[in-house]
Amino acid sequence: MVRCARCVPSLVSLSRGSPARPSAEQAVTTWPEAPYPVLVVDRHGGLVRVNEAARLLLPGAARGDRLHERVPSWLSQAHRRIGDGSCGPSAGTSAGRINDRFFEAHPTPAGEGDIVWWLVDDTDRRLAETALSDSRTRTDVLSESSSALLSTLNVPRCMEMAASMAAEHLAEAAVLVAPAQGRRHPVTSALKGGPVDRTTRKVNVAEVPGLSEALQGFPPVPARWINPADIPGWVVPEGFAGPVGSVIVTPLPGHGVPAGALILLRSSTEQAFTEGEEVFARLFAARAGAALSAARLYTEQASITATLMHELLPPTLRSVHGVEYAGGYRASRDHERVGGDFYDVHPGTGPAEETLVVLGDVAGKGLDAAVLTGKIRNTLHALLPLAEDHVRVLELLNGALLTSHHTRFATLVLASVRRRAHRVHLRLTSAGHMPPLIVRADGTVEEAATRGTLVGALPQVTAHTVRTVLAPGETCLLYTDGITEARGGPLGDELFGERRLRRALAECVGMPAEAVVERVQMLAAQWIGAGRHDDMALVAFNARRNGSLTVVNGDGDRGRDE
Amino acid sequence: MDHSIEPTALVRRLWRAVVDADEYAAADIVHTALAAGMDEEALLLEVIAPVQETVGVEWAADRISVAQEHAATAINERIVASLAHRRGGGPRPARRGRVTVSCVDGEWHAFPARLLAEVLSLRGWRVDYLGAQTPAPHMVAHLHLTDPDAILLSGSIPTHLPAAHAAITACQAIGVPVLVGGRAFGPGGRWARRLGADRWAADAREAAATLEAGVPRPAPSTARQAVDDLPHLADQEYTLVVQSRPRLVKQTLVELEDRFPGMREYGDEQRERTAEDLAHIVGFLATALYVDDPDLFTAFLLWTADILEARHVPAHSLVAALDVLADELHDFPRARRLTRLGTSALGERSPISVPGPGVRT
Amino acid sequence: MTITPPTEFTVVSRRERATLVVRVGGELDYDTSDELVDEVVRQLTAGQTPPAEVRLDFGALTWIDSSGLSALLMIHRRTSAFGATLRLDDRPEILERLLRVTNVLDHLTAPAAGPRHGGTERGEGVTESGAT
DSSP states (O other), X not given: OOOOGGGOGGGOOOOOOOOOOOOHHHHHXXXXXXXXXXXXXXXXXXXXXXXXXXXXXXXXXXXXXXXXXXXXXXXXXXXXXXXXXXXXXXXXXXXXXXXXXXXXXXXXXOSTTOEEEEEEEOHHHHHHHHXXXXXXHHHHHHHHHHHXXXXXXXXXXXXXXXXXXXXXXXXXXXXXXXXXXXXXXXXXXXXXXXXXXXXXXXXXXXXSTTHHHHHHXXXXXXXXXXXXXXXXXXXXXXXXXXXXXEEEEEEEEOSSSEEXXXXXXXXXTSOOOOHHHHHHHHHHHHHHXXXXXXXXXXXXXXXXXXXXHHTTSOXXXXXXXXXXXXXXXXXXXXXXXXXXXXXXXXXXXXXXXXXXXXEEEESSOHHXXXXXXXXXXXXXXXXXXGTTOHHHHHHHHHHHHOOSSOOXXXXXXXXXXXXXXXXXXXXXXXXXXXXXXXXXXXXXXXXXXXXXXXXXXSSOOOBOEEEEEEOTTOEEEEEOHHHHTOEESTTSSEEOHHHHHHHHHHTTTTOOHHHHHHHHHHHHHHHHTTXXXXXXXXXXXXXXXXXXXXXXXXXXXXXXXX | OOOOOOHHHHHHHHHHHHHTTOHHHHHHHHHHHHHTTOOHHHIIIIIIHHHHHHHHHHHHTTSSOHHHHHHHHHHHHHHHHHHHHHHOXXXXXXXXXXXXXXXXXXXXXXXXXXXXXXXXXXXXXXXXXXXXXXXXXXXXXXXXXXXOSEEEEEOOSGGXXXXXXXXXXXXXXXXXXXXXXXXXXXXXXXXXXXXXXXXXXXXXXXXXXXXXXXXXXXXXXXXXXXXXXXXXGGGOHHHHHHHTHHHHHHHHHHHHHHHOGGGGGOOHHHHHHXXXXXXXHHHHHHHHHHHTOHHHHHHHHHHHHHHHHHTTOOTHHHHHHHHHHHHHTTTOHHHHHHHHHHHHHHHHOOOOOOOXXXXXX | OOOOOOOOOEEEEEEETTEEEEEEEEEESTTTXXXXXXXXXXXXXXXXXXXXXXXXXXXXXXXXXXXXHHHHHHHHHHHHHTTOEEEEESOOHHHHHHHHHHTOHHHHHSOOOXXXXXXXXXXXXXXXXXXX
């Protein structure tokens, strides 16, 4: 914000300025008629002469009086300092209050050790300067509080800052009352230079004059001239000094809806709020209200999004019936948590039953794609009883997804998994997806020979299921093309590719499933560096080694299995 | 069964178990020690942490494979998780405030952050652990929603310092103080201060003590920019080197093949390894330009030389690469100076292998 | 000093009697696939007689992702509705591989059964108006 005096003319009354300092000769000859109060004082502090203007200022002052009995101490002390030599007679001016005006006192020597004191009324200039500096301070305060308040999108924190800044700059105490949540209002109160207190309480807003109007945002002006005696006890923060002297209640206007109300308090020993301060309070409230309502809007949006996304987030995988599953997911846009890739593990009802693993990819990105993944995951969940026949499941899923509105399709892999003794038996079916890779115990990496049609775009689909077995130490990996099509590398624009993926997997013999996932994710992330990437998802599973722990998921069977 | 709770002995036994990928034995050692009265924080910091450190050292010395390294880390992680599970995973009444623990964006080494989260949790903090690979926008959104007393950022690899700087600035801009730690921030945390972090802690205990002493909130709204902390960035050398990294790597590769015809015989994989090494060199060079500290670059070169020699690759290939790079960087005075300092540091280096840990496989 | 920008996406079409030829160059992905669909639909509806054959020439294609394939499926729906047969010419390995994995090549290039308006295109049927 630009600060300049011209911006604030209404608050500045023009100063008369201080007059040129009279010379010594003039002093001797012209002082009786001078328009300024003039006192001639001898070296012992006795009044020698008092001119007409000075008599008006100091009624009853006359020749022979002691100076210190007639004028405030700042002036008599200034005179004494000249008298005892600690300051020369031309030491400069002193300034202070006489009655309710400000004066600058200019000393000039007038022979025989007498001093002529010229008293120049400085009240108007001082008022103007104070007004100017107040308005500058206020502009600064407003701009600082705006940026401070806007820096947080956390509602309680924003209320704390608003209350504490209001107490700091506007009043001795500030109480911010937010709109009711249910039947309770969050109340944040702050004492000047003191702590901030946050509570949620049932309050009767009607008890505070102007508060219910302020909370409704109407009428949009602060209520002043509230009788302090009408203020209920809960409004006055603990530790507030003395009885309340004056109160302002002002609305915090939000973006179209009220963001709350601000109550400002001063004790009876302080000056009451002035009109200028009231305007200032309104300006401050406007900024605090805007910031608070932005924070509230953000929080509501974030919580809605979190609720909706919760269903779409990939699940945390764990060990099921002696098989260890691990999954990894990274959405294409780093500010999004969900995207077009998905995976699920549907545990078999018992160790003798197959567990169904699904991993897939919907064409497209972001929330649109994520919503479709939600539909696919739900449909597949409903089709679980038919999982013995992967092709049948895919046909039904295809039928459920077909629509004339778009050709957004999905590709996916189904894996039915069952452990028998130390081996894991698999049925794998690809529906237009990259076939699963299997890391054999000797370090070779096989591609499962399953092929099939993508789902959701064609009237008919076909697919071919393969069976295979994992020996101990062997791992099956399902992945989306976000991994193999990751662009980057040391030369900047190469695809990560299947060859590098297979090479990385060849080193993963005997590794726990989550270490395999972590290894591949890490290599892909390093490959990409800071570049753009598609959604990436992968699921790895293998036979749990003897002595594996299943502690993370809480089933607690940390013994040797089988 | 050995019931000793003497840390050194436990470290030796736990190392043996994790490197053999014997998760059951590893869990048994830890839980037995706990049952024998060992303090859980000491178990985390004086047994599990040193074992994890050994994993890194042994990998560097080429004494364990990548698979062993990952498996050992996975087991360590599960053991930490099992300890947390044993305490009861749910939110416990926090005696202290709420803090967020996260890795720097791009950082994969989550283990130190995980240990820190557990230690703080043991000491009564309510901890939100965001883990590795947390993009800055997620982190900031999390801070807005939870308004923690502080965020603790962990980083292991110095090339993530520019990202860390962005994160530090972003957190402070919304009024959350930032405490950083980890090897990425340099000896004594020298780069932590340069990046304007509110505090640096040498280890988990120091971090806990710092939090307990209280870290004041930074004045929000002070719109600070990278160049305010690091005025030398105005010369654009960092930006330009980062942008031209792929080109620099390509040209250096071509030039090296010209000078060393033997390199033309390299297979695809070997050529790619060389390209990756060059990309790392340029990455560290750029980061040294970012923090304006040649030590960051030379320390990396010396470490790389050790790693290469442990794998029987002569370290003088690094000098050749620096030589070519210096030619490619003729327009960048600060970068050229770094290559010169790097070359002389490699020249003065005594060819010893990676310092071995106390434990042998 | 900068990394080479990704290849610019281009679509150029020409009518050769009963055949519409559309040359597709560059990257057909999430950001560009709508452009291709729009262009083919515009060309299908531009003349008085729809083409009997639509040839997409992929000689200059450098990249295609699942959104690009989704666009091809949509184009196939449109051409089928007009009774036109779709041909995918000069396919680079990247496209070949995508078609192989997803198993849709036969579907996309099957001879058209003859003109049929409406049907599955309900609600988004191609109209003759607005042609350029």
